[in-house]
Amino acid sequence: MLDYDREADRYDATRGGEPRAAAAADAVLTLVPDGARTLLDLACGTGIVTRRLATGRPGLRVLGADAAHGMARLAATRLPGAVVRADSRRLPFQDASFDAVSVVWLLHLLDDARPVVAEAARLLRPGGVLVTTVDKAAAHDVGSDIDALCAPHRAGHAADGSARVAAYAVEHGLTPDGTALFRGHGQGRTPRRVAEQIRAGRLYVTGGHRLAGRVEALPAPDSPRPEPEFTLRAFRRPLNSADRRLSRPSAE
Numbered sequence: 001m002l003d004y005d006r007e008a009d010r011y012d013a014t015r016g017g018e019p020r021a022a023a024a025a026d027a028v029l030t031l032v033p034d035g036a037r038t039l040l041d042l043a044c045g046t047g048i049v050t051r052r053l054a055t056g057r058p059g060l061r062v063l064g065a066d067a068a069h070g071m072a073r074l075a076a077t078r079l080p081g082a083v084v085r086a087d088s089r090r091l092p093f094q095d096a097s098f099d100a101v102s103v104v105w106l107l108h109l110l111d112d113a114r115p116v117v118a119e120a121a122r123l124l125r126p127g128g129v130l131v132t133t134v135d136k137a138a139a140h141d142v143g144s145d146i147d148a149l150c151a152p153h154r155a156g157h158a159a160d161g162s163a164r165v166a167a168y169a170v171e172h173g174l175t176p177d178g179t180a181l182f183r184g185h186g187q188g189r190t191p192r193r194v195a196e197q198i199r200a201g202r203l204y205v206t207g208g209h210r211l212a213g214r215v216e217a218l219p220a221p222d223s224p225r226p227e228p229e230f231t232l233r234a235f236r237r238p239l240n241s242a243d244r245r246l247s248r249p250s251a252e
Helices: 003-014 017-030 049-057 068-078 114-123 146-152 162-171 191-197 207-217
Strands: 039-043 061-066 084-087 099-104 124-134 175-183 227-235
Touching: 003 146, 017 049, 017 175, 039 049, 039 114, 049 061, 049 068, 061 068, 061 124, 068 084, 068 162, 099 114, 114 124, 114 162, 124 162, 162 175, 162 227, 191 207
Parallel strands: 039 061, 039 099, 061 084, 099 124
Antiparallel strands: 124 227, 175 227
């Protein structure tokens, strides 16, 4: 896994910057109930998406949380007084503290996503929603020559697999509540970059340096392949009879 303290200062520039952040935040907000007043953005990173969540919905109070000091430090410059440094598996908030919890590009980094889903479920009020990215690795399979070459070397287990995450959510009392898609920006993979990630042990489980060499030898090694399309899933804490104030977003 990357050292996110060291990566913080260049993270946004290497991951699509503001266009990607805008696409992600807009998609998250389509799944957040109209009546939501508080949202916690877990693993908020530099706060580039978190800030857009805050500005994209009038009346929505947004907090960010990240375990990496470097990330939380940058996020705090974007949302002064609204960022805490905390592990997403053990958060310093009381039960039922938020109307929504967002988790963008975290679960795929974990060996086990269950503790984060459980913690998010604990924090949701009745009618509240968890919105999370799923199937991140699969999103990068865009049918390119890189994908064709690497297909036999893919890992069989993804911590953020959609069915797996849904099972965790249901286990903790949440129900499926919709999906949304958004396009990556500046995330089309190049053969040279994929080869570097293979050599560093961050992509694929078999093949190693031999696979990296074959990928790097593909035509146009520095030309990005098509952009991925990411998937968000929402899971709702059912309303109880005493609380009916949250509703799904309107279609307008």
